[in-house]
Amino acid sequence: MIEIKGLTKRFGDFTAVDHLDLTINTGEFFGLLGPNGAGKTTTISMMSTVLLPSEGQILVDGQVLDRKASAQKRKLSVITQEYSMRQDMTMDEVMEYQGRLYYMPKKVIKEKTAELLEFAGLTEFRKRTVRHLSGGMKRKLMICRALMIEPEILLLDEPTAGMDALSRRQMWNLLRQVNGRNMTIVLTTHYIEEAQALCDRVALINRGKLQKLDSPDALISELGAFAVDETTENGLVTKYFHQRQEAIDYLTAAGSQASFRATTLEDVFVECAGRKLGQS
Amino acid sequence: MGILTVLWEKWVEFRRDFYKITVAAMISPLMYLIIFGMGIQTTSHGEPYLHFLIPGIVAMATMTGSFSAIAQNMSVQRLYEKALDQVMVSPTPLWQFILGQVIGGSLRGLYAGGVILLLTLPIRTDLVFNGLSIFIMFLNGTVFSTIALTLSFLAKSYTDAPRFTAYIITPMSFLCNTFFSTDQMPAGFRQVISMLPLSQASAMIRGIANGEAPEAFGFIVLFAYLAVFGAISVVFIYKKKNL
Numbered sequence: 001m002i003e004i005k006g007l008t009k010r011f012g013d014f015t016a017v018d019h020l021d022l023t024i025n026t027g028e029f030f031g032l033l034g035p036n037g038a039g040k041t042t043t044i045s046m047m048s049t050v051l052l053p054s055e056g057q058i059l060v061d062g063q064v065l066d067r068k069a070s071a072q073k074r075k076l077s078v079i080t081q082e083y084s085m086r087q088d089m090t091m092d093e094v095m096e097y098q099g100r101l102y103y104m105p106k107k108v109i110k111e112k113t114a115e116l117l118e119f120a121g122l123t124e125f126r127k128r129t130v131r132h133l134s135g136g137m138k139r140k141l142m143i144c145r146a147l148m149i150e151p152e153i154l155l156l157d158e159p160t161a162g163m164d165a166l167s168r169r170q171m172w173n174l175l176r177q178v179n180g181r182n183m184t185i186v187l188t189t190h191y192i193e194e195a196q197a198l199c200d201r202v203a204l205i206n207r208g209k210l211q212k213l214d215s216p217d218a219l220i221s222e223l224g225a226f227a228v229d230e231t232t233e234n235g236l237v238t239k240y241f242h243q244r245q246e247a248i249d250y251l252t253a254a255g256s257q258a259s260f261r262a263t264t265l266e267d268v269f270v271e272c273a274g275r276k277l278g279q280s
Numbered sequence: 281m282g283i284l285t286v287l288w289e290k291w292v293e294f295r296r297d298f299y300k301i302t303v304a305a306m307i308s309p310l311m312y313l314i315i316f317g318m319g320i321q322t323t324s325h326g327e328p329y330l331h332f333l334i335p336g337i338v339a340m341a342t343m344t345g346s347f348s349a350i351a352q353n354m355s356v357q358r359l360y361e362k363a364l365d366q367v368m369v370s371p372t373p374l375w376q377f378i379l380g381q382v383i384g385g386s387l388r389g390l391y392a393g394g395v396i397l398l399l400t401l402p403i404r405t406d407l408v409f410n411g412l413s414i415f416i417m418f419l420n421g422t423v424f425s426t427i428a429l430t431l432s433f434l435a436k437s438y439t440d441a442p443r444f445t446a447y448i449i450t451p452m453s454f455l456c457n458t459f460f461s462t463d464q465m466p467a468g469f470r471q472v473i474s475m476l477p478l479s480q481a482s483a484m485i486r487g488i489a490n491g492e493a494p495e496a497f498g499f500i501v502l503f504a505y506l507a508v509f510g511a512i513s514v515v516f517i518y519k520k521k522n523l
Contacts (some may be wrong), residue, residue: 013523048369052521067518070371078369084362093292100285101370145366238454 001026002153002184009042009208016042016062018208019056021067026152027182028177031199033265035273039208040188041081044157048078058143060153074102077151081158081188083138087131091141092124094130095148102149107269109148115146119174135162145173160191172198196265204272211272219268227267229257238267263269282372286380291510293353294388305345305392308336310399316459334400334407335486336458338393339420345392345480346421347428347449354432355441360523375516382425382510385453389421394458396406405488416494419502420481426509433516457482477505 017039045051099109100192204212223257226247241247317330456478484494
């Protein structure tokens with residue numbers, strides 16, 4: 001279990017994360033959503049100890065996570081938003097470096113490397129240096145590297161950014177598989193449908209503060225499960241309804257300039273983030 | 281164990297860039313030897329100037345070899361590649377990572393110094409280089425590796441690494457007992473320069489080369505630098521809020 005208590009990060013006068021409190025249960029698939037600059041990556045960076053908090057703390061299974069906490073860090077693996085790898089290493093070397101950093105025996109490193117690169121369809125490129133890989137290949141390699149150590153907690157910061165639609169779906173399946181093995185996953189993503197498809201619960205954050213926290217279904221229900229998009233002089237306006245009949249009645253009255261659909265998590269995100277941005 | 285991991289990483293880098301590293305280690309020292317030692321033929325204290333110059337060039341090569349191996353690499357890993365994140369999140373104790381970097385950087389310095397010794401072998405100088413000389417070269421490398429680590433943690437951009445070289449390494453190369461004795465400098469300035477690590481490393485290697493025992497003071501200065509910058513590096517990697 002991960003407990004985030006009063007987590008705050010300031011960069012000079014700017015507060016990127018503001019007294020964030022979260023509890024992420026073991027085996028949970030947890031999403032962290034928010035607009036650009038909301039503090040998602042900063043939160044993940046603190047969870048991976050690359051950044052240290054200005055205030056508050058993170059506990060993993062009841063123990064404080066800091067840079068000295070080797071036992072806690074052993075449970076963690078992270079896929080960062082950027083390609084955080086030595087550009088001049090080959091895929092094999094990247095994987096071996098990871099295995100060595102986690103004290104894996106050399107034989108196991110070789111076996112796991114072969115298995116994961118095969119799974120990701122990267123075997124034929126294993127002698128190629130990172131610098132000469134495409135963006136999608138680098139992303140897949142980062143995932144192989146993260147899974148190499150069979151972590152208990154996987155932190156994913158925009159893991160499918162830059163991937164094509166097919167690769168993204170493959171990634172979703174992979175993440176579902178590993179989550180099924182009781183691996184706790186914390187995901188930040190710009191693809192809201194990704195969070196809706198994968199996450200047990202999502203936290204919506206904006207300007208470093210927690211706005212909403214619940215399951216995607218509960219958040220959608222709260223807003224209204226039925227949506228009508230209407231084209232008006234002011235652009236596209238969406239109305240939300242808790243009852244299907246209410247939505248149909250509105251649609252009928254609105255005429256041909258309106259359409260009916262199910263509410264998505266993206267609607268919740270836009271309502272929440274858009275309103276806050278509008279206020280600013 | 282973590283130290284071996286870092287040394288493995290350094291070995292991978294060395295093996296891949298062997299020719300580039302070797303040529304880079306040779307060019308400047310070789311130019312100095314050719315221009316100042318052989319081109320401008322002169323004497324120092326009645327001896328060929330080359331006898332004075334070679335130990336200084338060897339000390340300088342260990343400094344530049346160690347410093348450049350760490351400063352450039354760590355700055356790029358931390359600020360551009362973000363590859364340091366992989367280490368930060370891993371269970372490898374960070375002090376072991378630092379120690380591995382220091383040893384790895386020092387070995388690169390030792391290699392650079394060794395290349396110069398090999399190049400000057402055909403010149404019959406009767407200079408003595410023994411196990412103690414090698415130890416001082418290694419120690420000098422550890423000092424400049426820790427300085428490089430400290431500066432790379434302070435760097436705001438990966439382009440800062442060449443600036444550190446311009447501000448620190450180049451002045452030391454010329455002032456610190458490499459090309460001329462610090463005894464010839466004005467009082468005050470002389471004392472400051474003689475407290476710099478390269479001045480002491482050069483003096484000790486030169487002393488041994490001429491059959492003299494190195495002064496204990498030189499070791500004290502080098503170990504003091506190593507302790508201070510080693511401690512700063514460890515504090516930075518554990519405590520610096522935004523790495």
